Amino acid sequence: MRHHLILRVVTKMLVGTIILFAFYVQFHGDFSPGGGFQAGVIMAVAFIIYGVVFGLDEVQQVFPAWIVHKLLALGVLIYAGTGFVSLFLGYSFLDYGAFTPAHPVHGQHYGILAVELGVGVTVTGVMVAVYYAFAGRTPQLSDEEW
């Protein structure tokens, strides 16, 4: 899409805003609609729109495929790790009261933030990885057949 000037300029302006909105949805999920799943998707959309407009190679310089593949597993690790931390602090698995024993409600906040972060990281990774996997295949049709 080299020749689509408007698309490229608008995309450049939007990508930052989309990422910012994704972080807002991620960390404000306790207070407003949203959470890890939605934030992960929005974050992935920012990279995908960049890839659609500027090409796969450009976006993979920003966000290489091997990092994406690590993120897939990292998110689940963050989530399960939160559970194990509370387990080793002497509480039950995923009992967020463990993080601040003096004030269990605060612990719930931290726990929810941590697991939502895990969800968000995994969802971002999966969406971007799926996009890379699809877009990275060479088209089997030549241009004349379109």
Next chain:
Amino acid sequence: MLVVTAIAVVRIRSLFAVAMFSGIFSLLSALLFVAMDAVDVAFTEAAVGAGISTVLVLTTLALTTRHEKPSKRSPVIPLFVVFVTGATLIYGTMDMPNFGSADAPAQTHVSPEYLERSVHEIGVPNVVTAILASYRGYDTLGETAVVFTAGIGVLLLIGGLRRRREDEEAEESRDS
């Protein structure tokens, strides 16, 4: 409008237009969810259904053709299945309580308990997040694992992992 869009998706042969119409379909159902005060679900539907899946369908279109092949089989049996399923579903809705009814099972079982308890037990204003991440933390862990497994499955099927190995080899040869 949902029905009109669905019919358009079925009838139109140009797959590009079909992708756009399924995006519109998702957006309309998101509006329906907003009308029912399920903003979290609407948010997900708008982001996943109207956003990501449209983009993924479009990238898939780039790999295949733009036009649907006309089907040669008779549409009688699929139509019969569709009508029987639809009739069963509509028959099932007859027993459902009215929209917004106070004595519906959804309002009388666990939800008032969650609504009352979550404020001082979790301290999070968004009850959906409180239930999703705290009361039902195990389920959400399972969901995350499902998403993870799905991603791994796509990578294994389409071969994203093999390309990564080649990339790394290329990088290593560049580094050395």
